[in-house]
Amino acid sequence: MAIQWPLLVFGLLAGCGGGMLAFIGLSEIFGVAKGSRLIAVIIALVLLVVGGCASVLHLGQPANIMAAAANIFSFSGISVELIFLGINVIVALVYLVMRKRESSEGSIKVVAIIGMVTGICMAFVVGNGYVMESQRNWNTVALPLSYLASGLAMGGTLFVALMVGKKEDVAEVKRMNVWALAALVLQAVMFLAYAVLTGFVLDVLVFWGCAIVIGTAAAIVCTAMVSKNPNLAYGAVACSVVGGIALRAAMWLAGSGFLALFAVAAVRGVL
Amino acid sequence: MPETVQLTRRSFIKASALAGAAAAIGASMSGSLVETDAAYADSATETKKVHTSCHGCIQVCPAYAYIENGVVTKLEGDPDAPTSKGSLCMKGLNQLHTMYSPRRILHPLKRAGERGTNDWEVISWDEAISLAADQITSTIDKYGSYSFFASVGGGGSYSFMEAMTLPMALNSPTVFEPGCAQCYLPRYAMAKFVYGANDQSIADNAVIEPFNEYTNKTEMLVLWAAQPSVSQTAESGHGMADLRARGCKTVVVDPNFSPDAVKADVWLPVRPGTDTGLLLSWFRYIFENKLYDEKFTKYWTNLPFLIDPDTKLPVEAAELFPSYVSPTPENTPAYVCYDLRTNSVQPFPFSAPDSSPVDPDIFTTQTIDGKTYKSAGQIYKEQAEPWTLEHAEEVCWVPADRIEAAVKLYTDADVAGIANGVASDMTESASQVPLGCLGLDMVMGYVNKPGCTLTQRDLSSVPTVRPVAHYNGFDGMFSDIYGVGAVVGMSPAENEARIKAFPPDRQAQYNKLLVDRLGMKEHKGLYAWCHSHIPTVREAIATGEPFKPRVWFDMSGNKLAMLGNAKSWYEVFPEVDFIIGQYPMLTSFHIEAADLVFPLREWLEEPMVNMTQQNTTWLQNECTHIGETVSHSIPAGQVLDKCEEIWGKLPGLAPGYLGDHTEADVKQGVADSLKAASWDELMANTDKYVPLVVPPKDFYQYYQHEVVVSDGLPAGFGTESRKCEPYCTLLLKMARTGYPFCYPVAQEACDDYSPICEFIEPAESPVGDSEYPLVLTSGRVPYFHHGTMRHAAFARELYPAPDVRINPATAEELGIEHMEWVKVSSRRGDISGRAYLTEGVNPGVVWMERFWNPECFDESQTHKTAGWRECNVNILTKNDAPFNEVFGSYTNRGFTVKVEKGARPDNIWIEPKEFEPFLPTLRSEPTTKDVF
Amino acid sequence: MRNCLVIDLDRCSGCDTCVVACKHENNVDLGNYWNQVVAVGPSGTFPDIEQYWIPAQCQQCENPQCVHVCPTGASYRDSKTGVVLIDKSKCIGCQYCMMACPYGVRTYNETSHVVEKCTLCPQLTANDELPACVHNCCTGARFYGDIDDPTSDAAKAIAAASADSIHHLPDPGDSKPVTVYILSPKVAAWKELV
Ligand SMILES: Nc1nc2c(c(=O)[nH]1)N[C@H]1C(S)=C(S)[C@@H](COP(=O)(O)OP(=O)(O)OC[C@H]3O[C@@H](n4cnc5c(=O)[nH]c(N)nc54)[C@H](O)[C@@H]3O)O[C@H]1N2
Ligand SMILES: Nc1nc2c(c(=O)[nH]1)N[C@H]1C(S)=C(S)[C@@H](COP(=O)(O)OP(=O)(O)OC[C@H]3O[C@@H](n4cnc5c(=O)[nH]c(N)nc54)[C@H](O)[C@@H]3O)O[C@H]1N2
Ligand code: SF4
Ligand code: SF4
């Protein structure tokens, strides 16, 4: 199947936004990265909103999003995505407003933890809509788990990079960086699981080259060396985003209907 | 009366598009529940549903057209048609696009630029007719009448009779078409020579018995080089499906795994062009295993006749028995056989089998007075002798066990038959293959029986007198008009008397046209259709020898896509002073050659009665009419009228041109054929006249040869011996004198033609050709009829470029993948196509159908061409000697090529959306009245 | 009621007429199809080969995946007729149904921005006429009707075929495609296309 770029961008940005929210929640739990949380939630919001807008471009007409919204409780893949997009945006906004208004740290923390959960869900559901029995290379839970891991990895590395940019305390950076590393390791496991479960049909260059070598291995190396050279945090972001794009691209490229009869006929193919 | 349909289709579609829910209701409820957009529905008046027939190919299947405000909006097959039963194939359906194509030409066009450019000036009909007549008259005045020549299309084209007779009216002998010797003439003529009647061609509506559902007896059918499911998709394609469903067994002889081969019980993938070898192996197997119908072969074929080794002709009884008095009339000679009752050579008079005085030996060699005579059967047997199944396997590339299985299916049936396709017509063995196919059915006795292919229909096929066969033109009509040509089956005295009754000067004029016709000395079989030998015409244009054709009136289609070795024709266009074309669209030929083009009606506009379907005849209706287009016969009729005005009198034969000059005449002719008093009456009460039905009991006739006729003898056949002549004596006489065509004048002799099937190895053989190692052949595809429909967007999006069918093993050696562009080259040129990898062809064979690309001169192209060089298999085909001896057929199939990786020509469209410029744009054209 | 097409592959010659008939009848755009014909084979090695064609269009699934993923209810199965349809006024063109259909027999209309597919031609069948592809099929291979109604053409075609000739497209989950393909082993072995 051809890469559906609006959907790819949506999944990428919404996943990354969700990952960001998860890391904001983590920082609240640990009580670190105080100087980065505000900018982080703003970025998360932008990612979610821009991602949402990108997805609209996939529809027949952008205005059709209203019809999708009107049928929000059909609980189809798309409506679940919309639901979580809405929830995440609301949670992020609430968090943003509360932080701005300097509400009580306790209540902010509660909201942040809620955001952590919704963010994780967000990163998962953007992949889950593709799990369908007609798509043999998508029909595995390893796919949404890969999306989830990718969202966390991007969100985590981005969060760490923000901290580095904000010149946060080295120990705090180190503490969060361990979790970003964990997300990348999870990503490595999930990506490989996805490759194995689909029988190694994924595009070699896109998946193994970009998603695994650059997007995972190189990202892990950068992340692991952030304590030595903090600027490598930016490299880790770049790598994990490449990985995120590559995973999703590989998914689209491997997408082929169970029996894509019209597609076969269109190229005068033979079964 | 046209039927009225309750709900207009467009309003419904509009409605269902507006509200998907309404469509859902419609699925289960009646149409009345559907709400239509009121304003839209009002704008459409009632829809008329009228009877018509498709003319998308030769078959002319009955159909219905739906017409809204004069615009044809829908076509569908007529369920009452006996064989097509409601089917209408895509070539027919796509007429909705062709009819309203932006490529239609609606007015006469005069060239405004150089030949090769697509620049035209729209002119009036008056100006166009005058221009054509001026060019014709002035050229003939200057160079003589042989400077004029005509051409037409092959199967399915409209103007056969017109093209044959237009030059006659101008006293020119020259006319040709890309089919003829390359299509049907060989099969048609050989059947007439051998059997005196209709042939074994399924595509040309001769073979219809297998689809007869009244008696329905065909147990087994051999499709020899025919694929009815493709070449008659909606008609015999449907018929074949029904036939197989009834349990009929089939054998398909075809190098390609055609749809009919797919369904066959046995498929014989013969090496292209080697069918004669396979046929001889069938003969050998049948003779060797005594599988033939002994009684039929003895008494109803000429195989037991002793043949004179000097003349190669059967010995007449009087030659060996001078005192013998034949009990039969003069028109029925007695021959000689070896009699098994007396164990001696005896006269063999014609009689019913049971009253024969002899029991003839089919296979015998006798020495009489030191001269060795063989029976015709013996000669055949010796010809077939080397063709063991193993030898056939080696030469023809078909496994021996398959050949054996096929012959057994064929011989084990109570009744079977061979249906013979077009492939052999395009090879050097064009006469030998039908000779073999006819011969096989004859030795098997599959003749005139319910269920076999060699049957004749209608009460008119039941003889009351000794059957005869007329030659020169269809059913010998020109012989009857001009008094030239012997009637086979009449005695010499009867023929002499008959011919004397005609005016001698007309006779002489006609006879001179025959003898002067180009290529006739060598290939006298062409006389059967009054056509010239194409390569000789080309040669005459190029060299001026023996005369130079200079003004060309072409009546159909794209010569550059259809003529063998098209480039050799392109090269002689500059030698032709003025070229007139007529067609509903411009083709490569018009772009490259024509100086003047007359716009023709599409089939939805042209009234006609054509092919029948079983015992029914149907109407091709004038469903609508736009622009200033005319029926096919009219431009020539009008031009001749103008020439006559200029000259005072036409120089040619009278009546000469046989074609209507006005639409009123066209319509009256149609009404007459359907037995209506007038066109208006036919239109007012169409259902009363259409279809015209012959009652089945009158239509289906059998055993005509056994019927006792006026001379007290069984009728026999319309041949000289009154028997089937698988040993074709007429071919020998023809080669020597032009008999029966030129009679009473004798034409100069050429080498004898072979009277029986003989093996011919194709001149360009893959055996030992290292430069061009593969053999190319072709066959129809269901998307197009000849050169038509290449601008039908719905056909092209499915089949945008020609498939080059090639075996995966060969492709792998060449490093070629499925659908990859390849270059195919022969000794004459190279073209492009897309490789279609399939196990359905032998590794040594490639298969590719004709193509041309009208998009190449679309306005949007930066680099415009006439679209005939890019993908046209006729760049590769071979139009030089050796030709088929009898008919001069050249080689469109079974010649050698090589295949390499290639590239898509940059002005060829492939993607569906690219064909947008071909979508119909003329639906808003007003309907118009007859021009003439 | 389960309306659908029944297609006799013993008859079908792969002529693509049904494709074109459908396009004219339903004004389907260039490049879009509501049905297509796919060649299966030749399989085997020359000359020992066999082949058939699958004329493909919506299989009118009883448990349609296309409907399950549709976010707006535009895709639905009419419980009364068994026909799966698209309410174009509700379709937002998200194309999830195209991804979810196991057979790839839906098409996206770039002009009207909605997904389309075989409708079984209600505009004709409502007037007791046959769907265009059925009417014009060049071998009489296509039958339309309710397979639960023994008097329908579709049910009769199935009844006339032997049990070993009745096939459905493979069903990866539980779509329950209703459309029946008839192919007898003597013409070709049915290939389980998985
Ligand atoms: N769709 C379509 N239908 C047509 C036409 C068309 O152009 N398109 N043209 C019409 C006309 S004018 C004609 S003459 C008829 C012809 O109708 P058919 O006689 O059915 O002709 P083809 O399909 O050209 O050829 C028949 C088969 O011969 C096979 N063949 C090729 N070479 C050889 C060979 O050397 N030996 C043997 N045994 N077989 C060989 C081809 O693979 C093909 O399957 O079709 C008519 N109908
Ligand atoms: N290489 C190769 N060459 C071949 C063949 C082959 O198999 N291989 N086949 C040969 C055979 S069998 C034949 S018969 C010839 C065919 O060659 P042609 O008949 O010359 O083919 P076309 O040029 O396409 O044009 C003829 C078509 O135009 C349409 N037509 C003709 N006159 C009219 C008219 O008055 N009005 C309208 N509306 N339409 C008209 C008809 O559909 C007709 O069939 O080609 C021959 N050439
Ligand atoms: S077989 Fe020929 S006449 Fe019949 S529908 Fe097809 S194109 Fe028309
Ligand atoms: S075949 Fe595809 S489109 Fe048709 S009902 Fe089944 S899932 Fe839906």
Ligand code: SF4
């Ligand atoms: S494209 Fe239309 S029919 Fe398909 S899932 Fe989306 S809304 Fe439903």
Ligand code: SF4
């Ligand atoms: S039933 Fe109608 S919509 Fe469906 S494929 Fe046939 S013609 Fe097209």
Ligand code: SF4
């Ligand atoms: S029209 Fe009939 S024979 Fe032709 S491809 Fe379609 S189903 Fe098969």
Ligand SMILES: [Mo]
């Ligand atoms: Mo032909």
